[in-house]
Amino acid sequence: MEKYSYRFSFGPWNIHEGADPFGPPVRPSRSLDEKLPLVRQLGFDAIQLHDDDAIPNLDDLSSQQLVQAARDLRRQIEDAGLTTEWIAPRLWEDARTIDGAFTANDPAVRAYASDRARKSIDIAREMDTDLILLWLAREGTYIRESKDGAWATERLIEAVNELLAYDPGIRILIEPKPNEPMDLAYIPTIGHGVALGMFTSDPARVGVLMESAHAVLAGLDPSDEMAFALGLRKLWGVHLNDQNGLKFDQDRSFGSVDLRRAFNQVRVLDEHEYWNVGMVGFDVKTMRTQKAERATAHLRNSLDVFLRLVGVVRSMDRQAVSAAIDGRDYEELDHLVMNALLGG
Numbered sequence: 001m002e003k004y005s006y007r008f009s010f011g012p013w014n015i016h017e018g019a020d021p022f023g024p025p026v027r028p029s030r031s032l033d034e035k036l037p038l039v040r041q042l043g044f045d046a047i048q049l050h051d052d053d054a055i056p057n058l059d060d061l062s063s064q065q066l067v068q069a070a071r072d073l074r075r076q077i078e079d080a081g082l083t084t085e086w087i088a089p090r091l092w093e094d095a096r097t098i099d100g101a102f103t104a105n106d107p108a109v110r111a112y113a114s115d116r117a118r119k120s121i122d123i124a125r126e127m128d129t130d131l132i133l134l135w136l137a138r139e140g141t142y143i144r145e146s147k148d149g150a151w152a153t154e155r156l157i158e159a160v161n162e163l164l165a166y167d168p169g170i171r172i173l174i175e176p177k178p179n180e181p182m183d184l185a186y187i188p189t190i191g192h193g194v195a196l197g198m199f200t201s202d203p204a205r206v207g208v209l210m211e212s213a214h215a216v217l218a219g220l221d222p223s224d225e226m227a228f229a230l231g232l233r234k235l236w237g238v239h240l241n242d243q244n245g246l247k248f249d250q251d252r253s254f255g256s257v258d259l260r261r262a263f264n265q266v267r268v269l270d271e272h273e274y275w276n277v278g279m280v281g282f283d284v285k286t287m288r289t290q291k292a293e294r295a296t297a298h299l300r301n302s303l304d305v306f307l308r309l310v311g312v313v314r315s316m317d318r319q320a321v322s323a324a325i326d327g328r329d330y331e332e333l334d335h336l337v338m339n340a341l342l343g344g
């Protein structure tokens, strides 16, 4: 299928074992070695990696061993015909970061978080990517009285500044999310992410990654969240997926809940030539019911829907759309969109 000028990515956690908070894994684990060849086979160009997806035992390695392990992995990724989009420090699973990482009340935990994030930069350098993703998973509270939110904002800026200073060649992507795992997160929306970046020591090196499900959980429209960041030249990454209302983070296949919402996300990206600034990443999970041998179908589905929607966006009758907008005939505009989505 025509891929236009887009490059596509996903992460190894998007092929997963199906455990949920109420039940154990239902599919066998697959190693990164097994997953890498699938990426290309599924039509994708790049992989996204948490620091410990790349190097599972990173906390036990010397810096020299870490660099060597990253070099070996880079070769393996290149041999699979892929590149690495970004590295993300997984700051939310360690027992120490139970109540936050960069915004933990305990200074020893904050020091661990910064140290761990610096390791992501060491890995990224060897993997030939300049992008570090910060999903600020536990930067928030279970009860508001437990932390000082203004102080936490200062700590986040300080943490990003330290990383920017550690390597003048890296760029940082902030991935907002309003809740889960914490009840309330400090960086819930794209606006918060952009604002945080603007107050760092080098705003030109801080951008955002918009995840569709996170925008929906914040009660916002994903295409508007992206448009805001595109207008500010800050949209450097996306995690497209879908979400059925205000409930747990579902990471459904792109477009599978609300096709028109997906259409608008593709429209905004396509009209602003997003392929010049970033890759199209998907953060999707297959349903728990899916059998192991068919546990990548959601990735195929998401990519297929994205590409077909690019086709729909580009096949719209521009003149008719402009005429409807000029005439303030939004019922006609509505019909043009629905008609295109229904196959014209």
Ligand code: XLS
Binding pocket: 050, 088, 135, 175, 177, 211, 239, 249, 283
């Ligand atoms: C979780 C996040 C996570 C990040 C990567 O909700 O979307 O998957 O994208 O750490």
Ligand code: MG
Binding pocket: 175, 211, 239, 283
């Ligand atoms: Mg995500």
